[in-house]
Structures are given as structure tokens and as C-alpha cells.
Amino acid sequence: MQTQPHQRRELGAFLRSRRERITPDQVGLPHTGRRRTPGLRREELALLAGISATWYTYLEQGRDIRASDQVLDALASTLRLDRYERGHLFQLAGHTPAAEPEEPAPLASEVAAVPLLLQPHPAYIIDGNYDVLSRNQATDELFPHLTAADGRANFARWVFLEPAARNVLVDWEIEARGLLARLRTLAGRHPGDPRYTRLIDELNAGSPEADAWWPQYDVQARHGGKKRLRCPGRGLVDFAYTAFHLAEQPEQTLVIYSDNNRESAD
Incomplete structure (x- = not known):
């Protein structure tokens, strides 16, 4: 399913927020001195998930690229997402149909x-x-x-x-x-x-x-x-x-x- 620009921005922001909460210690990475930002660097996450650092950067920047189920599974696993967060990730990536805006049904x-x-x-x-x-x-x-x-x-x-x-x-x-x-x-x-x-x-x-x-x-x-x-x-x-x-x-x-x-x- 084609994703919209605002949806891709949401996906990038969601990935960034989850990347920043994972510490290098949690994934077995060695200390490399003082870090300017919290959590994992983009290239570290990409390496752990087995994907290209450049491609992951494009995904987090909200560019118009399509992530496969395998890539999303790898990211969800590396980021230690729970089942609700994983579902949200797939939703934002356009892997489940998004509901069209509509007026709520009247209550019987x-x-x-x-x-x-x-x-x-x-x-x-x-x-x-x-x-x-x-x-x-x-x-x-x-x-x-x-x-x-x-x-x-x-x-x-x-x-x-x-x-x-x-x-x-x-x-x-x-x-x-x-x-x-x-x-x-x-x-x-x-x-x-x-x-x-x-x-x-x-x-x-x-x-x-x-x-x-x-x-x-x-x-x-x-x-x-x-x-x-x-x-x-x-x-x-x-x-x-x-x-x-x-x-x-x-x-x-x-x-x-x-x-x-x-x-x-x-």
C-alpha cells in the first residue's frame, strides 16, 4: 500500500524515538566514548538489523521508500518492540490498510x-x-x-x-x-x-x-x-x-x- 508523506514522517519519528531508548549495553556494543545523542546511532541499528545504513537513514528521514516485512521484522526485533509497538510500526509502514477518514457511526x-x-x-x-x-x-x-x-x-x-x-x-x-x-x-x-x-x-x-x-x-x-x-x-x-x-x-x-x-x- 502506498504511504502518504505525513505517514512516512510519523514512521521516521517513531523509529528514531525507539532507537534513542536502546543503549549500546543492551545490545552488547562496546563503549566508544561520549555520545552526542541518546541510544544507538543509526549505523549501529542498521548493522544490528542487517540492513544498509544509508537505506535505514532514508527510512528514518521519511523518504519515499518501501520496507519489506523482513526488514520491519528485523527492526522490530533489534528495537525490542512489544506486540503493540510492532503492529504500530507495520501500520505506519503501510503494511496494513489504513482506515479512511469518516464520520463515526451513530450509536444505536x-x-x-x-x-x-x-x-x-x-x-x-x-x-x-x-x-x-x-x-x-x-x-x-x-x-x-x-x-x-x-x-x-x-x-x-x-x-x-x-x-x-x-x-x-x-x-x-x-x-x-x-x-x-x-x-x-x-x-x-x-x-x-x-x-x-x-x-x-x-x-x-x-x-x-x-x-x-x-x-x-x-x-x-x-x-x-x-x-x-x-x-x-x-x-x-x-x-x-x-x-x-x-x-x-x-x-x-x-x-x-x-x-x-x-x-x-x-
């Missing part, structure tokens, strides 16, 4: 009603760009001011731009970094989609942390897990949350929170 009324049925457990449905499509009252209580002054509810905006988020999310930096990595992964599937570019520009403009972390090119898939949250009238509570992708719209995700204390009281 019966699907939108699901979070309401899950009350009193906080539950909501989000789109790929973290717009909140449906939620119940428990969600509003747990995440105050989720709806911004412009009437939009978006979890990425809430985490980075709403001051209350830093009080609610006990481990704010961990949660914020994870969300940004997941947004990076989803945005990579929709190169040029204005829904993502507008949101990313807004986060970078309004949050020094987002502006500093976005160029690090961390990627991560959506998943369940645990969170420590401060709840009104209850203090610090450990929540478990589970994410379910909707069958017909896989980027629309139902998220449900639960905690043992509430369940035992019920």
Missing part, C-alpha cells in the same frame, strides 16, 4: 441504553477518539465535569485539561501516559482523520505534559485493569474496569467499573 439506541442498565456501576461507551457516546449517572459522579463548557464529553480532554482529573486519578501520570499511548495507537489507524488531529492539537496546546509525551511515540492497546480513584464521600477506592469492543463498531468500547466494597454492600 439499544446500545446507548446499556450503561443506564448497569447503574449503580459506572459505565460508559467511548469512540476511538475518546468521545463519550453514552454514560450513566454513576460515571458523572465518579468523573466530575466530564462535559466541558462547549458541551462535549471526551475522556482525553478530561484527563489532560480538567483540573479535577488530577484529584480523582490517584496515579494521574500513569493513567495519563497510558491514555495518550492508546490514543497514539488509534490515531495511527486513521492518518489524517481530523477528529484525531484536532484532539491531539488541543491536548498539546493545553497540556504541557501531553506536549512533552506525545513525541515519545508510546503506543498501547485498550484493555481492562485496575485504577485508584478518589470518590465523593468514600475517599480512595480501588476499582477494576473491563473494556468490551462493540461487535459492529470495534473502536466503540463499553467500559464498566466495579469495586469489591460496593459489591459486598449490595
Whole structure:
């Protein structure tokens, strides 16, 4: 598949960010004195991956060249990418079809009603760009001011731009970094989609942390897990949350929170 200029620039920046986090010691290279840049040099990475240093430089510079599956596998192995990062690498290199920009599908009324049925457990449905499509009252209580002054509810905006988020999310930096990595992964599937570019520009403009972390090119898939949250009238509570992708719209995700204390009281 033909890649676009902005996609090739993203590929080069992603490769550079991963090259800079690998130290010579990690790959068995000898010390060669003081280094001007962190991580591996381009020629060192190319040697370890078994490819031409000039060709790799062109790839990192975003030139219009095509990397084979074998080359991408070699780079992923040398850079020690996890499976999400490897998938992101192949996506940027044009080895999987990129989705065309399109308006999100409307949420069916019966699907939108699901979070309401899950009350009193906080539950909501989000789109790929973290717009909140449906939620119940428990969600509003747990995440105050989720709806911004412009009437939009978006979890990425809430985490980075709403001051209350830093009080609610006990481990704010961990949660914020994870969300940004997941947004990076989803945005990579929709190169040029204005829904993502507008949101990313807004986060970078309004949050020094987002502006500093976005160029690090961390990627991560959506998943369940645990969170420590401060709840009104209850203090610090450990929540478990589970994410379910909707069958017909896989980027629309139902998220449900639960905690043992509430369940035992019920």
C-alpha cells in the first residue's frame, strides 16, 4: 500500500524515538566514548538489523521508500518492540490498510441504553477518539465535569485539561501516559482523520505534559485493569474496569467499573 508523506514522517519519528531508548549495553556494543545523542546511532541499528545504513537513514528521514516485512521484522526485533509497538510500526509502514477518514457511526439506541442498565456501576461507551457516546449517572459522579463548557464529553480532554482529573486519578501520570499511548495507537489507524488531529492539537496546546509525551511515540492497546480513584464521600477506592469492543463498531468500547466494597454492600 502506498504511504502518504505525513505517514512516512510519523514512521521516521517513531523509529528514531525507539532507537534513542536502546543503549549500546543492551545490545552488547562496546563503549566508544561520549555520545552526542541518546541510544544507538543509526549505523549501529542498521548493522544490528542487517540492513544498509544509508537505506535505514532514508527510512528514518521519511523518504519515499518501501520496507519489506523482513526488514520491519528485523527492526522490530533489534528495537525490542512489544506486540503493540510492532503492529504500530507495520501500520505506519503501510503494511496494513489504513482506515479512511469518516464520520463515526451513530450509536444505536439499544446500545446507548446499556450503561443506564448497569447503574449503580459506572459505565460508559467511548469512540476511538475518546468521545463519550453514552454514560450513566454513576460515571458523572465518579468523573466530575466530564462535559466541558462547549458541551462535549471526551475522556482525553478530561484527563489532560480538567483540573479535577488530577484529584480523582490517584496515579494521574500513569493513567495519563497510558491514555495518550492508546490514543497514539488509534490515531495511527486513521492518518489524517481530523477528529484525531484536532484532539491531539488541543491536548498539546493545553497540556504541557501531553506536549512533552506525545513525541515519545508510546503506543498501547485498550484493555481492562485496575485504577485508584478518589470518590465523593468514600475517599480512595480501588476499582477494576473491563473494556468490551462493540461487535459492529470495534473502536466503540463499553467500559464498566466495579469495586469489591460496593459489591459486598449490595
